[in-house]
Amino acid sequence: MKRFVALFCALILTLPLLASCGTREDDKDKDSDGKTILKVAVLESAYGKKMWENVAAAYEADHTDVKIELTAEKNLEDVIGSKMKSGDYPDVVHLATGREAGLTETMIRENSLADLSDILDEKVFGEDVSVKDKLIEGFTDTAATHPYDDDSMYMAPMFYGPCGLFYNAGLFAQKNWTVPTTWDEMWELGQKAEAEGMALFTYPTAGYFDSLMFALLCETGGVDFYNDCMRYKEGVWEDKNAREALDIVARIASYTEPTTVANANNDNYLKNQQLILDNKALFMPSGTWVVGEMADAPRSEGFEWGFMALPAIDSDSDRYSYTYFEQIWVPENAKHKDEAKDFIAYLYTDKAVKIFAESGAIQPIQGVSEILEGENKLFYSIYDTGAKPVLGGFAATDPVEGVSMTDTLFGTVNSIVSGDKTVDEWQNAIKKANDSLRKALKK
């Protein structure tokens, strides 16, 4: 026993040395050569982190006085979130809104983003054109870049992609089915598929209904109506256009593959996406990243990705596709804000655009579709073939305790599918959330 205790005492004395020599210093301003250290934190998504390393290297080559310290993580929120709490802010953060952890939303609500408006007028490095003129029109007109309903841009648009319905084009060819262009044709196809033991729909998680719902609101009520919804206007959800959209989602729910809900969470959503590859379900709402996400998954014979905008309400009405784009921003408390803005402007150079595009990450740059190939060409040409783009998202609000529009509007879809809630209950809950969030709108 004595030896026992002695051993533990010895352990305690020696291990702190061992353990603490592992802590690393990472709060440095300049490196040993006097270069400014620019901390760039990016989400490592399906595009991989290699492209960021290449762009960082290119930037360093063009700016010899700056050294880039790149953090690329799949769980970026966990990594930088806790660092920011400790006062250690990255200079540039590439992290979109709409993520589960909602870090970017929190930054917006807390007014913790730096104003990036002057980037737009900056000349792109080595080129004779301003950032504003290089960007595709419309991408800096929404709450996704201008969260406070004023003229200031707080987030710059980065990789974009159309969202819509993904399906197995090979299966449609085999079965000699035509791809539905209206919702009525969609429901007819649902009957046919059911007869073959296939479900019409699945979805990765209920959160994926955001892009579907946004496009659907445009289809039923038009773009102005959609914008009213995004600004929490009074009474929008009692409107018949809103009801029509909710009813269509409920109809989708009734055609949804039965195991979907069980896997519709962050740990198992790939099993739902697998249903498309296995021909167990025909359509799912998603974005272009799904192709990379499922690249290694096994698939049925003759599988080929197909992609379309939402079907139209009538044969003569418009079809819409939500355009998702990721944002890049600078924390208000960053140490090197000017260098950070300069770095962001650099991301729109032809050199950087090309590096990103090689990994499949497409920025909203004029003429970008010309350098695309393969499946991406199909995806990004969706707007050339008649679908109208929908951009933006809900306006920023102060945090409202216990109220979350995304939970209410999208999360409830799980309950509609399983029949635990009715559309009336759903509509009422949305209306309530709408009312309490309107009061909290950022002025």
Next chain:
Amino acid sequence: MTEFMRKHKGRRAFLSVCTIPALILFSVFMLYPTLNIFIISMYKWGGYSQHREFVGLDNFVKLFSDAKFWQSFQNTVLLIVIVTIVTMAMALLTAAVLTREKLRFKGFFRVVFYIPNILSAVVIAAIFSAVYDPSRGLLNTLLSFFTGGSAGQVLWLGDQKVVIYSIAIAMIWQAVGYYMVMYTASMSSVPESMYEAASLEGAGRVRQFFSITIPLIWTNIRTTLTFFIISSINISFLLVRAMTSGGPDGSTEVFLSYMYKQAYTNSSYGYGMAIGVLVFLFSFALSGIINLVTRRDSVDL
């Protein structure tokens, strides 16, 4: 006199040396953070900025009209009730059987039943995800083997009426062995002569169980019950977080998972801490109630 003083002083020094380190660690890493929760619960604060606004009891008032909070409250209580009753009943019965009956492989059963308790919650969640998977899960493929076909698939984690029980099953699976071993230990100290006397009077197994075994280990049951409930609140969170993230549509949201959701995802850190305060008070009150309800005249050997 001086001798006494010296000794007395030595005693004080000894007591201080023994207790102060524990007191310091406890104060710094448990007491202070707990107090902090009570303080932050009275602020409106997103968690990142320097801006905090004192709102008094506002967060608590909001909690009472927050339907999602009540849902998580209901789920937590439901889990505590079901899991406690089933776990305790199963643990007591298996313990009684393993101590009272002459069985083969007793040691084997005891060893196996205890295994879930040594696994990390992350591991348990992963195991049950594999068990509950709707189409390729161990459970549904086993069921379809008996029913002969894929008919009657149960969506263990997808059906909102089922999912909370699926979580409960995982919790029971995790806990039974531990309490069984604990009760086996205390039951084996009940003298054999009492059972012999009862047998002579014609009392059967069931009578013996209720009139000898249970009363004699009652104090043990009481203590374990309190611990069990406190740990249930925690385990339910660990499992929910790794298995369903509170879904589908909040149907497995429990106290602590909702607290995390509000504090992090909804930028309402102060509000989240208010939930933390309620959980603390709730577990305190609950163990008080249990203490009261289970009070019996203790039977001494």
Next chain:
Amino acid sequence: MNRGDKLYRIFIYVVLILFALSIIVPVGWVFLASLKENAEFYQNPWSLPAGLYFENFARAWQEAHMGEYFLNSVIVTAVALGILLVVALPAAYVLARYKFGGRRLLRTLFMGGLFINVSYIVVPIFLMLVDAGNLVGTPIFLNNRFVLALVYASTALPFTIYLLSGYFQTLPKEYEEAAYVDGSGYMQTMIRVMIPMARPSVITVILFNFLSFWNEYIIAITLMTQDWAKTLPVGLMNLMKAQNAAAQYGQMYAGLVIVMLPTLILYILVQKKLTQGMNVGGLKD
């Protein structure tokens, strides 16, 4: 033995065996699954692995850094156990066997500590460490294995002190009296005489806390923000997320085995002591 008795025994066996199977089968299945190749996961889950695909382990150990995390877990667990014993043993002993002013208060404090749920104090702890880091200029308290061990030890104090003092209370007074007569001081008596006598409950405490430190993930995930500092369960959570996304099931189950195996081995080795200790450890009262 009459017929009813026989049926009763059969019934008991069936129930016990079913219960045992419900544990052996899923746990055993994870071991088998860790040897499967990726494509096999799309077939019947009950099928045996086609071959022994040990590459899963090699890849989990190296590519997913489970090897590094393993070392972190070993260090943190060992240091935490060391601190815990050195701090908790004297406190438990004194609280159990000495009457002094403030004793009641201390006991109430530690008893109250039993109700504090680690899951909700972890964030205040984090913020406190952050503030402390800001005071000294660098965030040295985060991603620090020693600090993590200190937090583990501290949060285990209430339960450990409760268990140990329960045991100390059962020891007869005569031992100390004899030691005092022999002229040994308080400290000597405690270290030479009393703590060795508490050996059974000390072993229980070590085993219990080993399991809880080794398996813990909520505190670790919050305090260890950087990749190199992660512990095994946190690494496993990452592996589950990452490998799910790339549908690398084999690697994920290999990771599960890497986390489970040490506790399983330890348990098989000491299971008698562990289960005995629960009785002697004062949980009776």
